[in-house]
Amino acid sequence: MMQQVEPWVVLSFCSAIFFIGLAGVLIRRNILVILMSIELMLNAVNLTFVTFSKQLSQMGGQMAVFFIITVAAAESAVGLGLVIAMFRTLRSVDTDQIQLLRE
Amino acid sequence: MLALIPLFPLIGFLINGSWYAFLQAPSGRPKAGAAVPGVIATLAIFASFVVSLILFLQLNELSADNRVIDQLVLQWITIGDFKLDIAFHLDALSSLFTLVITGVGTLIHIYSIGYMGHDETPGKFFSYLNLFCFAMLILVLGSSLPVLFMGWEGVGLCSYLLIGYWYSDDEKASAGKKAFIVNRVGDFGFLLGMFLIFSTFGTLDFTALKVAVVHGHEIALPAGVALGTVTSICLLLFVGCMGKSAQIPLYVWLPDAMAGPTPVSALIHAATMVTSGIYMVSRLNYLYTLSPAAMSVVAAVGAFTAFFAATIAIVQRDIKKVLAYSTVSQLGYMFLACGVGAFASGVFHVITHAFFKALLFLGAGSVIHGMHEEQDIMKMGGLKSKMPRTFLVFAVGWLAICGVPPFSGFFSKDEILWQAFSSEHGSVLLWVLGALTAVMTAFYMTRLFSLIFLGKPRFDEKAMSHHSGHDDGHGHGHGGVHESPFVMVGPLMILAVLSAVGGFMGLPKVMTGTEGWLEHWLEPVIPIHEVVEYSSSALEWGLMGFSVVLAVLGIFAGLKLYQNLNKPKALAERWPVMHGLLENKWYVDEIYQAVFIRPIRALSVGLWKGFDVAVIDRIVLGFGRVFEWTGQTLRMTQTGSIQTYAFVLLIGIVMIVGYLIYGMV
Numbered sequence: 001m002m003q004q005v006e007p008w009v010v011l012s013f014c015s016a017i018f019f020i021g022l023a024g025v026l027i028r029r030n031i032l033v034i035l036m037s038i039e040l041m042l043n044a045v046n047l048t049f050v051t052f053s054k055q056l057s058q059m060g061g062q063m064a065v066f067f068i069i070t071v072a073a074a075e076s077a078v079g080l081g082l083v084i085a086m087f088r089t090l091r092s093v094d095t096d097q098i099q100l101l102r103e
Numbered sequence: 104m105l106a107l108i109p110l111f112p113l114i115g116f117l118i119n120g121s122w123y124a125f126l127q128a129p130s131g132r133p134k135a136g137a138a139v140p141g142v143i144a145t146l147a148i149f150a151s152f153v154v155s156l157i158l159f160l161q162l163n164e165l166s167a168d169n170r171v172i173d174q175l176v177l178q179w180i181t182i183g184d185f186k187l188d189i190a191f192h193l194d195a196l197s198s199l200f201t202l203v204i205t206g207v208g209t210l211i212h213i214y215s216i217g218y219m220g221h222d223e224t225p226g227k228f229f230s231y232l233n234l235f236c237f238a239m240l241i242l243v244l245g246s247s248l249p250v251l252f253m254g255w256e257g258v259g260l261c262s263y264l265l266i267g268y269w270y271s272d273d274e275k276a277s278a279g280k281k282a283f284i285v286n287r288v289g290d291f292g293f294l295l296g297m298f299l300i301f302s303t304f305g306t307l308d309f310t311a312l313k314v315a316v317v318h319g320h321e322i323a324l325p326a327g328v329a330l331g332t333v334t335s336i337c338l339l340l341f342v343g344c345m346g347k348s349a350q351i352p353l354y355v356w357l358p359d360a361m362a363g364p365t366p367v368s369a370l371i372h373a374a375t376m377v378t379s380g381i382y383m384v385s386r387l388n389y390l391y392t393l394s395p396a397a398m399s400v401v402a403a404v405g406a407f408t409a410f411f412a413a414t415i416a417i418v419q420r421d422i423k424k425v426l427a428y429s430t431v432s433q434l435g436y437m438f439l440a441c442g443v444g445a446f447a448s449g450v451f452h453v454i455t456h457a458f459f460k461a462l463l464f465l466g467a468g469s470v471i472h473g474m475h476e477e478q479d480i481m482k483m484g485g486l487k488s489k490m491p492r493t494f495l496v497f498a499v500g501w502l503a504i505c506g507v508p509p510f511s512g513f514f515s516k517d518e519i520l521w522q523a524f525s526s527e528h529g530s531v532l533l534w535v536l537g538a539l540t541a542v543m544t545a546f547y548m549t550r551l552f553s554l555i556f557l558g559k560p561r562f563d564e565k566a567m568s569h570h571s572g573h574d575d576g577h578g579h580g581h582g583g584v585h586e587s588p589f590v591m592v593g594p595l596m597i598l599a600v601l602s603a604v605g606g607f608m609g610l611p612k613v614m615t616g617t618e619g620w621l622e623h624w625l626e627p628v629i630p631i632h633e634v635v636e637y638s639s640s641a642l643e644w645g646l647m648g649f650s651v652v653l654a655v656l657g658i659f660a661g662l663k664l665y666q667n668l669n670k671p672k673a674l675a676e677r678w679p680v681m682h683g684l685l686e687n688k689w690y691v692d693e694i695y696q697a698v699f700i701r702p703i704r705a706l707s708v709g710l711w712k713g714f715d716v717a718v719i720d721r722i723v724l725g726f727g728r729v730f731e732w733t734g735q736t737l738r739m740t741q742t743g744s745i746q747t748y749a750f751v752l753l754i755g756i757v758m759i760v761g762y763l764i765y766g767m768v
Contacts, residue, residue, distance in 0.1 A: 026750050034746075099743030 010051045018044035031086070031093045035079050042072045105158065105174040105191045108151045108201055109240040115147025115233035123226030137225035141216035144229035148212050148236050152205035159198045170195055170627050173246065192246030192309060196628040199450065199621075200243040200382055203457045207374045208236050210594035214465050215366040217590035218472060228268060228364070235261035239375050243382060248297050248307040251383065255293070255347065258376045259286045265371060266363040275362035282356040289346015289353055296339030303332050309386060316389045320630070324393060337390055337397035340383065341404075348380030350438060351408045354431045355692060361423040365468030368423060373430050373464050374457035381437045381453050385446040388629050392444065398528050402442025406523070406536040409435030411689070413543035417550070418675075418685040421478050422467045425551050429504065430460060432540060436519050439537060443529040445522035446629045447622045451609040452519060454621075455511035458605045459503035462598035466497040469587040469595065470555055477562065480551060485560035489584045492592045494556050496599040501552045503602040505545040506654040514606030516541060517650050521611070521643055526632065538653055545657025553665040613643045 017040055024037025046065045053061030087093050119140045127135055162170050172193040180187040193201070212232060219225050238257025245251040259282075267279025301307055304315050304325070315325050324330060344350065349357035360372050371377070384391060384401065391398055409432045416428035433456050440449035471478055473490050487494045503510035506517065520541065524534040564583055586592070609619035622631055664670050675682040684690070742748075 022753070026746050026753070029746075095745055098745075 007051055007055050011048065014044045014048045014051070017041075017047070029095050031083050031095060031098075034095070035076060035083065038079075039072065039076065042068055104154065105172055105193055105244070106176050107154045108158075108205070109191075109237050109244065111147045111151040111154070112233040112236040112240065115144045116230045116237060118143055118147075119226045119230035119233065123224060123230060127224065127226055134223050135225060137216055137219050137222060137229075140226045140229040141212070141219070144233050145209060145212040145216065147233055148205055149209045151236070151240065152202075152209050155198070155201040155205050158193055159202060162193065162195070162198055167627055187247070187249055187307070189250055190246040191244040191250075193244060194628055195625050196382070196385060196450065197243045199454065199624070201240060203454055204236060204239050204243065204375050207457050207461050207598070208370060210597055211366050211370045211374075211461060211465065214369075214468070214591050214594040215364075217588050218366055218468055219364065222364075228265075231261055231264050231268070232367070232370070235265065235371060235376070239379070242379055246309060248300065248309070251386075252293065252297065255343075255379065256290070258371070258379065259283065259290070259347070262286075262360065262371050262376055265367040266360045268363055268367070272362075278356075278359040278362040282360050285353050285356040286346045289343045292339045292342025292346075296336050296343065299332065299336045299339060303328055303336065312387075313389055316393065322389050322392050330394060333390060334394040334396045337387075337394050338400060340387065341380075341397065341401055344380030344384060344438070345404070348377050348434050348438070349408075349431050350380070350404050350435065351411060354408060354412065355695060357431055358424055358427040358688070361421070361427050365423065365464060365471060368427070369461045369464035369468070372427065373460040377430065377434055378437070378453045378457070381434070381441060381449050384438070384441045385450055385629060388441075388446045391441070395528065398442050398444065400442070402439050402523070402528060402533055405435045405438025405440075405442050406533045406540075407435070408432070409439060409540040410536045410543075411435075413540045413547065414685055415688045416547045417543060418682060420481055422470065422480050422483075422551065422555065423464075423478060425480070425547060426460070426463055426467060429463075429544065429548065430456075432544065433460065433504075436516065436537065436540070439523055439533060440519040443522050443526040443533065445519065445526060445632045447625045447632065448515065448518040448522050448609075450625060450629070451619075451621050452515035454608075455503070455515040455602070455605045458598055459500045459510075459512055459602040462496060462500040462595060462602050463504065465591070465595055465598065466493055466500060469493045469591055470497075472587050472591070473584050474562070475584075480554040482562050483555045483560075484558045484562070485556070486584065487556045490556075490586045492586060493595065496592070496595040497552065497556065499599040499602050501548050504548050505658055506541055506650060507658070508651060509603075509606065511602050511605035513651070513654075514609055514611065517647050518609065518611060520650055521646055522632070524646060525643075538650065541650055542653045542657045545654045546661045549658045549661025550665050553662060557662075558666070558668075611643070611647075613640045613647075 021037045021040030021042075021044060024040065025034050028034055028037065046068055049061040049065045049068075053059065053065075083093060086098065090098060092098065122140065158172060162172065165171075173190065175188055175190045177189040178186070179189050212229070215229070215232065219228055222228060235258060238254045238261055240254070242251055242254025242258060245254055263279045263283040265279075266282050267276045270276045270279070297307065300312070304312055306312055306315070316322055324333065342353075345353040357372060357377065361368055363372070391401065412428045412431035412435060416425050416432065419425045419428060433452070437449040437452050437456070440446070440452060470483070470486065470490065470493060473486070473493070474483060477483065499510065503512040506513045508514075520534060520537045523529045523537050524531065562584075609621040612618050618631055664674075687693070
């Protein structure tokens, strides 16, 4: 019989990854890295969903994970497209340089 | 058919106006000939003269009781029971006025073609002139007070436009403004009077108003209407007349209005517009008859104005100013007639005055034209031989206004004097004022006539002919003082004939044994004024002879005194105070300046600086500053850095989640 991983271990791991992603979003200045950090946060959430799904024997969580994976794929496609367009016009992917909302 | 009368001048206005506005004005106003717009405008007014004549003849065939033509043009406003229509009403009174307006108007239009020959913008001038005729015809044809009021305001506007026609001259432009503003004061009274009529009688229609007051041959107060209300109505409406018809205290604009072109002075400020006050009073004669108090005020103001203006006219040096004060004085006569109940005599004088005063003004215009824009009569003299035709027609006008029989002025003026003496509303005092005015009128008109045409020339003929070197448009080979072209003298001759024989339409009863034609004609509108008290015809003949003596006396004194210019000068030096008073027009303008204009100005400046700038501006600008400061401060939060926003978002989410988890407990 396989040794079961304790849920708190998985959840701690998930929140660690989530906060690493969050820190990345807030701190890094490169948009590509920010997009990757968002991916990290999404996957941390996915893992949390799966954990609770298994623990509570409910399929809703796993359903949500599929949704999130699909939406995340679309999101990164759109996001990367925007980044390319941005780079073409502004010649930069540095968020310090891109502050068009300010004025 | 009736609506055609005002329609033709309107069409003329539109043609000339659009020609000026769309063709001449945008192309930098090159000089344009006066002939084409002049002929268009003349044809327009002549067409309405023809229509007026046809309708007059139609009226003549109707029986006296239903001598009325009505036409509804437009149902303007209908609110519940209240109906306001644009409708025209031609009866005995308005048909006379339309004939005078279109007839004298046509002559003045023809004259203007010559007089305005050198003008740069004849299209504008003739379109204004046509617009004026349109408004004036609306005024006399309107079937209710609001329609009359539309015309009333329209003629005021045209008067303003035409007085300030040469607007680049500051003095002329402000004369126009003065006329408009003084008339505003009068119009205020007119409006109040109209409101009071509506709230009292519930109607503004002349026919309905008459039905409310006149029962058969009896004029009586309707039930529930106080006499005081009627008196107030009459007095308020009379305030409007004071403005439009230049009576004391609102006469001050008319002498200044002479800044306009001379045909305008003749048409608007002598023959037609200024008589609209008399028209309105005569139109509402049944209301005035109800109120003896109002009648007395009208008569007193009229008599005093006649006297007062005549004193000023005696010493004026500007040819047009003399005629302007004379107009004020003659208008005073007309109100005197209305005030003593002899409305028909007032209308009679309106007509004869339109003839001879238009003649005098146009003659003066001809003199001014021939003298190269010289208006000072002291610099004229001896024009009899230079301008023989103008001299002749002017002489007719002079005799007419002096009241020499059988010229027209004699009959109308004598009628007024007799009525002032004999009517139940009249008094000896009114008659004395009128008689004194008659002497002065004869005197100052003779002075004017003598200074212009008789004696030796007091101008430099060489300087005059030098003038014409750069004035080639006259169509005359020789320079110097010259007779005016036929297009100007022709209308003068027609007016001279009218001034000479116009009096026969209203021969006094004592001569023929029956009322004059005019009084009969007006009977459906203005009941024949019966004089009971003095039925002695000897008295009337005597007074008539006396007024002829007065006229001759004035003429004789004028001729004698102004034969030698040193004599009047000596007189002026002997009474310097009196002469100064008269020369400065009793300082009325200065008094008005001090009593009304300066305090109002000071108050306005005070309100502007003390309230508008100090209070209102501060409040409004303060609001602006508050928002500006708030905006500037809040702007600091907009860094534009997406990560800052994300961080703020995070804090917000943490706070909300924290509240949801712990705060709910």
